[in-house]
Amino acid sequence: MTAPQRTTAIAAACLAVSMSACVLLLRNIDRIRPRATIEDALYISSPKMVKRASLGFDGLMACIYWTRTVQYFGHRHFDNARTYNELAPLLEITTTLDPHLVPAYEFGASFLAPKPPGGAGEPERAIRLMKYGIEHNPDNWHLYYDLGFVYYMELKDYPSAAAVFESGSKVPDAHPFMKIMAAQMAAHAGDFSTARMLWSATYESSKESIIRQNALEHLRALKVDEDVTNLEAAVADFAAREGNPPVSMSELVMAEHLPGFPVDPDGNPYQLTLDGQIQVWNPDDFPFITKGTPPGYNPPPPKFHTQN
Amino acid sequence: MNTMAAIEILGLEKTYMVGFWRKRPKRALQPLHLTVEEGEIFGFLGPNGAGKTTTLKMLMGLVFPTAGTARILGREWTDPEIKAQIGFLPEQPYFYDYLTAHELLDYYGQLSGVPAKDRNRRVEEVLQRVGLTDIKGVQLRKFSKGMLQRAGIAQAILHNPKLVFFDEPMSGLDPLGRREVRDLMEQLKQEGKTVFFSTHILSDAEALCDRVAIIHQGELRGVGAVEDLTSSVQGKVEVIWQGTQIPASMKALGAECHVTGDTVRAVLPENQQDAAIDALRRERIRLIAITPLRTSLEAYFVEKLQTSSSETLAASTAGKTLGTAV
Amino acid sequence: MSPRIVYIAFNTFREAVRDRVLYNLIAFALLLSGAAIFVGQISIDIERLVVVNLGLTAVSLFGIVIAIFIGIGLVSKEIDKRTLYTVLSRPVRRWEFIVGKFLGLAGTLVVNTFFMAIGVFGALLYVAHKFSKPDALILVALYFIVLEFLIICSLALLFSSFSSPLLSAVFAFSLFVIGSFADDLRGFATLTHGITRWVATAAAYLVPNFSALNVISAAAHQQPMGSHLILQNTLYALFYTVMALSGAVLIFERRNLK
Numbered sequence: 050m051t052a053p054q055r056t057t058a059i060a061a062a063c064l065a066v067s068m069s070a071c072v073l074l075l076r077n078i079d080r081i082r083p084r085a086t087i088e089d090a091l092y093i094s095s096p097k098m099v100k101r102a103s104l105g106f107d108g109l110m111a112c113i114y115w116t117r118t119v120q121y122f123g124h125r126h127f128d129n130a131r132t133y134n135e136l137a138p139l140l141e142i143t144t145t146l147d148p149h150l151v152p153a154y155e156f157g158a159s160f161l162a163p164k165p166p167g168g169a170g171e172p173e174r175a176i177r178l179m180k181y182g183i184e185h186n187p188d189n190w191h192l193y194y195d196l197g198f199v200y201y202m203e204l205k206d207y208p209s210a211a212a213v214f215e216s217g218s219k220v221p222d223a224h225p226f227m228k229i230m231a232a233q234m235a236a237h238a239g240d241f242s243t244a245r246m247l248w249s250a251t252y253e254s255s256k257e258s259i260i261r262q263n264a265l266e267h268l269r270a271l272k273v274d275e276d277v278t279n280l281e282a283a284v285a286d287f288a289a290r291e292g293n294p295p296v297s298m299s300e301l302v303m304a305e306h307l308p309g310f311p312v313d314p315d316g317n318p319y320q321l322t323l324d325g326q327i328q329v330w331n332p333d334d335f336p337f338i339t340k341g342t343p344p345g346y347n348p349p350p351p352k353f354h355t356q357n
Numbered sequence: 358m359n360t361m362a363a364i365e366i367l368g369l370e371k372t373y374m375v376g377f378w379r380k381r382p383k384r385a386l387q388p389l390h391l392t393v394e395e396g397e398i399f400g401f402l403g404p405n406g407a408g409k410t411t412t413l414k415m416l417m418g419l420v421f422p423t424a425g426t427a428r429i430l431g432r433e434w435t436d437p438e439i440k441a442q443i444g445f446l447p448e449q450p451y452f453y454d455y456l457t458a459h460e461l462l463d464y465y466g467q468l469s470g471v472p473a474k475d476r477n478r479r480v481e482e483v484l485q486r487v488g489l490t491d492i493k494g495v496q497l498r499k500f501s502k503g504m505l506q507r508a509g510i511a512q513a514i515l516h517n518p519k520l521v522f523f524d525e526p527m528s529g530l531d532p533l534g535r536r537e538v539r540d541l542m543e544q545l546k547q548e549g550k551t552v553f554f555s556t557h558i559l560s561d562a563e564a565l566c567d568r569v570a571i572i573h574q575g576e577l578r579g580v581g582a583v584e585d586l587t588s589s590v591q592g593k594v595e596v597i598w599q600g601t602q603i604p605a606s607m608k609a610l611g612a613e614c615h616v617t618g619d620t621v622r623a624v625l626p627e628n629q630q631d632a633a634i635d636a637l638r639r640e641r642i643r644l645i646a647i648t649p650l651r652t653s654l655e656a657y658f659v660e661k662l663q664t665s666s667s668e669t670l671a672a673s674t675a676g677k678t679l680g681t682a683v
Numbered sequence: 684m685s686p687r688i689v690y691i692a693f694n695t696f697r698e699a700v701r702d703r704v705l706y707n708l709i710a711f712a713l714l715l716s717g718a719a720i721f722v723g724q725i726s727i728d729i730e731r732l733v734v735v736n737l738g739l740t741a742v743s744l745f746g747i748v749i750a751i752f753i754g755i756g757l758v759s760k761e762i763d764k765r766t767l768y769t770v771l772s773r774p775v776r777r778w779e780f781i782v783g784k785f786l787g788l789a790g791t792l793v794v795n796t797f798f799m800a801i802g803v804f805g806a807l808l809y810v811a812h813k814f815s816k817p818d819a820l821i822l823v824a825l826y827f828i829v830l831e832f833l834i835i836c837s838l839a840l841l842f843s844s845f846s847s848p849l850l851s852a853v854f855a856f857s858l859f860v861i862g863s864f865a866d867d868l869r870g871f872a873t874l875t876h877g878i879t880r881w882v883a884t885a886a887a888y889l890v891p892n893f894s895a896l897n898v899i900s901a902a903a904h905q906q907p908m909g910s911h912l913i914l915q916n917t918l919y920a921l922f923y924t925v926m927a928l929s930g931a932v933l934i935f936e937r938r939n940l941k
Contacts, residue, residue, distance in 0.1 A: 051435050056778050056936055064929035070922040072888050078895050078915050079869075113867050120870045417772050419940040437774050445772035451764050453694070455701040467690040468773045512769055522772075 096138075096145035103146065111147030118143055118153070122160060123259065129350040133169040136161060140178060148185035151192070152257060154178060158195035159251070159260045162203040166350035167337065172203040190227060191254065193217025197230070198247060207238035226250060241275045262353040269314045270337035273329060277341040280311060280319060280327045294325030361431050363520050363551040364393040364416070368425035371411050385411045386575045388425055393553055393568075395519075398546050400566035401555035402658065408575040409555040410448060413524050417445055430520060441470055444513035448524040450505060454498035458489050458508055461497060462515055469516035479515060487511045488537070502529035510541065521545060523554035527561055539565055563654045571661050578661040586657050593650045594630050596623045599643040606636040620645060687775055688783040695787020696794075699753055704791065707745055708798050714741055719806035730810040735821060735903040738803035743828050743899070745799070746792050747859055750832055753791070754839025755851035757784045758931075762940055771940075778932045785840050785928060792832045800825050817905035823913065824902035830920035834891045835859060837927035844931040845938070862893035891923055 103110040118139040125133060140161065143153045160168045162175035179196035186192055193213055200210035211234035218227035230250075233243050245268065252264035283305045288294045295301040298321045302310060311319045317330035319341070329341040336351035368388040374380035386408040393399045403409050414420040416427060416434060427434040430442055452461055462480045471479055484490045487507040492500075500508065506529050513521055526542075527535045542552050542565055556562055562569055563583060570580045579586060596612075598621055603614050610632055612625035625633060630647065637644050699705075718737050722730045758781070761767040770780065803821065808814065838858055842851035861868065868890060872883035896916060898908065 051433070052437055052776070053435055053936060056776065057933065060778065060929045060932040060936070063925055064933065067922040067926035067929065068889075071919060071926060074915055074919040074922065075888055075892055075895075078892070078912065078919060081909065081912050081915065082895060113864065116867055116871050116874065119874070414768075414940070417768070419768060419771060421937075421939055437776055440772060440774040443772070445769065447765065447768040447772075450769065451766055452769070453698065453766055455698055464690065464694055465769065465773065468687055468770065468775050470774060509769075516773075 096142045099142050100145055107146045111143055111150055114139060114143040114146060115150055115153060118156070119259075122156075126259070126350075129166075129352075131166040131350055133160070133165070136169040137171050137174045141174075144178065144181060148181070151182070151186065151189060154182040154192055154195050155255060155257065155260060158198050159255075159263055162199045164203075166348075172199060175199050175203070188220060188222075190217050190220040190223035193220065193223075194227065194230075194250070194254075197234075198251070201234065201238075201247060202244075205239075207234055211235045211238070224254075241271060241278075245271055259353075266335075266351065266353055267337050270335050270339075272314050273335050273338045274340045276311060276313065276319065277327045277329070277338075281340075283307065284321075284325050284327065288325065295321065297321060361395060362392045362428070363395045363397075363430060364391070364399075364553060365428040366391040366412070366416075366425075367427055369412065369415055369422045369427055370424045371408075371415060371420065372423045384575055386415075387577070389572075389577055391570055391577065391580065393551065395551050396546065396549055397567040398542060398552045398565050399554070400562035400569040401553065401572065402557065402559065402562055402569055403555070403572040404557055404662070406574075407572045409572060410524055411575075412572075413445075413447075413522055413555060416522065441516065442519045444516070444518040444521040446509045446513040446521075446523045446526055449528060450509040452497050452505065452508060452512075455496060457494050457496055458484065458500075458511075459493040461508065462511055465512045466515055471516050479517075483511045483515050486514075486541070503531065503534050506530055506534070506538075510538065514545070518550070520551045520553065523552065525556055526554055527556065527558060535561070559655050559658055569654075571658060573662050579657070583654060587654055593624050594627050594633075595646075595648045595650050596625065596630075596633050596637075597621070597645040597647075598623075598637055599645055602640070602642060604636050604640045604642070606639075607633065610636070624650065685779065688779050688786065691775070691780060691783025692786035692790060695757070695784050696790050699788070699791040702753075704749060704753065705795065705798075707749060708795065708802075711741055711745055711799055712802055715802050715806045719809050722810060731807065732903050734806050734810050735803070736899060738799075738806060739821070739824050739828065739899040739902065742796060742799045742803065742825065743831065743897075746796060746828065746832050747835055749795065750788065750792055750835040751839050751852055751855045751859075753788055754836050755843050755848045755855065757788065757840055758843040758935065759846070759848055759851070767940060777936050781840065781844070781928060781931050781935055785836060785924075788836045788840070789833055792836065793829060796825060796829055796832070817907075820902040820905060820907065823908050824898050826913075827896045827898050827916065830916060831893055831896050833920055833924045834862075834893075834927070837924040837931070838891065841927045841931040841934075844935045858891060859893065862891040863897065864894065865890050865892040866894040892919065896920070 099110065099114075100107060118136070121135060121139060122133065140153055140157050143150055157175050157178045161178065162168060162170075162172040164170045176196065176199055179192060179199060182192045183189075183196065193216055197210045197213035197217065200206045200213060211231055214227055214231035214234060217223055218231055220227075226246075230243075230246060233246060237243050248264045248267045248271065252261050252268070255261050255264070280301075283301060284294055287301060287304055291304075295304065298310070298318065301307070301321065313319060313329055313335070315330075315334055320328040320330065322328055327341055328343055329335060329338065332338065332342045332346055333349060333352075336348060342348075366389050368390060369386065370388040371384075371386040373383045373385055375383045389412060401409050401412070411420065415422050416429065418435065429439050432439050453464075456464065459480060462483065463476060466476045466480060481490070484493050487510050489504065489507050489511065492504065497505070497508065506526070510523075510526065513523070523542075526538055530538060539561065542554070545552055566583055568580070568582050569586065571578045599619065601616050601619065601621060603616075603621060603623075607614065607623060607625075610625055610629045612623040612629075612633070614621055614623040623633070627649065634644065634647070715734075715738055719734055722733045761770075767780075771777065800822075803825075804814075804818075807818065807821075835855065839851060839855045842854045846854070865887060868883070869887040872880060872887045875883050901908065
């Protein structure tokens, strides 16, 4: 081999080896590094400061912050976190940089308002975010939906929710169900059917995978709550007639002429306890349920059981 | 007796692809075969753009040949170690202008592997030799063209190489400078070094070289010792006669005649000499002198260039029609 | 290992110095003293934070600019000015030339950073009136900045070996910006699918990871750095540099010099 050929061979080998080494080291470094990026990212937590620091490249920075927001939530959710303290600032920065980044508002509605560990537990900030979004995107009927959703679900402020849905239905090209929802809210606030309509609408209209999964879990929980409510009413009926609660589920089924042996959405039978309480077979499978849990039950952070 | 050739060029060839979108091949150098013996001063002659610099750059490893190899001082020309034995002066050299002459030569000495203990002495010696001692502490950006050329020569011989390549060494020098460079090259030969230099100034080549090669449009047109080449071209004689009359028969012999004052000077081929004398006697014209003229290298050079280019022209017209022929 | 590389490195350093590159230290000193005095007057309890952040950011940015502006010309200038001919006619291998140039530029930046570090610590002393133990983290941040310089120098040299100075500057600067967002690029890659994912992931790993090396705010907040992390980052920077230099050597070995 001549000298130049030898040099070429060595240089090529160095290139290949160092490239592989770089990739391996990077993966390693990622594992070791503290999840410092987000805290670093929020070193400037004032949205106005971030806007100034972006030197006019607001759009790009908004995209970067939005990516970070989704990653932040996704990682923490996967790690069974109980708090999401940085979610509000991240969303606020993203929407300050780009008020027309609509997916951010939807995300806020689903995850900013609910109480931990399902969300960040900041409904007031969520309301402010939605109103800001509506101000900057007055032709987007879906933002009204998001705002109404927060009023209904988290604040249980049914009159405000109905008013918002009414306004939203007046936006040109609004989906017909906005009017239906407004009416529903006025008449049947607090009903299972209303909640079911809302969550179904969220599931149908969202493109964000994690939001759809969240909606699905809520629908499952609704079903359980509804079932348990009905079963409890049946138990109360039985007790009123017979003077004491039923001793077994079969007895209840036969006496109250229930359509079939009651099972939860996973196919597991509901339990009747000795003192007449209805309980779910495995409460951990149903995050967000408010009924059918044993006394003193502490729900773990929500895990989504469905794919997409 | 060591008969190793200093340089053996074995078919070195260079074709460039020119053009922006569709690249067409352009041949800068046809396959070249040339040998340079040790201890001689060899001239590489040709007009600008003939391929002289391309050849030199290939030998230096600055440009990669399309085909062919070479051996320098008996080793493959790609061997980096022979560079310690050769010196190179590029055409119109430009050096690190933030360095002084002394620093530059010291740096080059380091790169050439001159041992530290000898380096300073050698640098001083070579600065003296090229006449730059007085300004060795001046930054090169303040040097004139002539001074830069001297610095260039200095760096080429600093490490005492066996073989030296000069590309247009006289360019930018005044007559005194050129004389000095010629003397230096003679000295190098005395020291047993081989000198290979390219130039388009033929008088220098004629004065210095043992052998020359002539190259034109990338093609080698002639190689040999200077005397052999010049004598192979037909000799001419100069005939001077009284008066301003030019006999018709003289013109018929192919004489070039010039009238100067009251004499005529004619140059014609050697073999027409007797016929010319007869012509003058017939006309009763008084002959003043007949002198044989040794044909200069220039004549040989021009002839070689013209012959070959007319051959090339003939070849190219064979296939296609040119516009208005000149 | 031949000493030629050292000679070339030293000459590159000498060229930078005579090119008055070190005068940037004057601008740096003015900037930092001004900031220190300004902040000392306001006294809003974050003087330390401002001095460390501003100082280290200035060290980083000044150095990147110098690295790019000198680096892009390292090879192309020598070819254009034809100073390379007389160098390569000597027993200097082309790869030695590249490595020597790199070491010279890197050395220039290390010297520059050394003086700047003195400036930063001086300014810190002025506003905080004493040093505390966590200030040693500033040294770690400076070390990481030097690692960044190594990477940028090698990239500038890589581009210089085949491209004009203007294009090289554009490429090098772009890679610096993208590399600062390397974390986000990798995050973005995980959100894509199919071929885009392959391309994005490959790009995300090839781009120099400056976000991992930028520990300025961590040093300002006195957050400690694990030694394991320091070692891995050092190795990463070294391998990345070797990668870029290997590329430069491969390209330069083949180049016909006009």
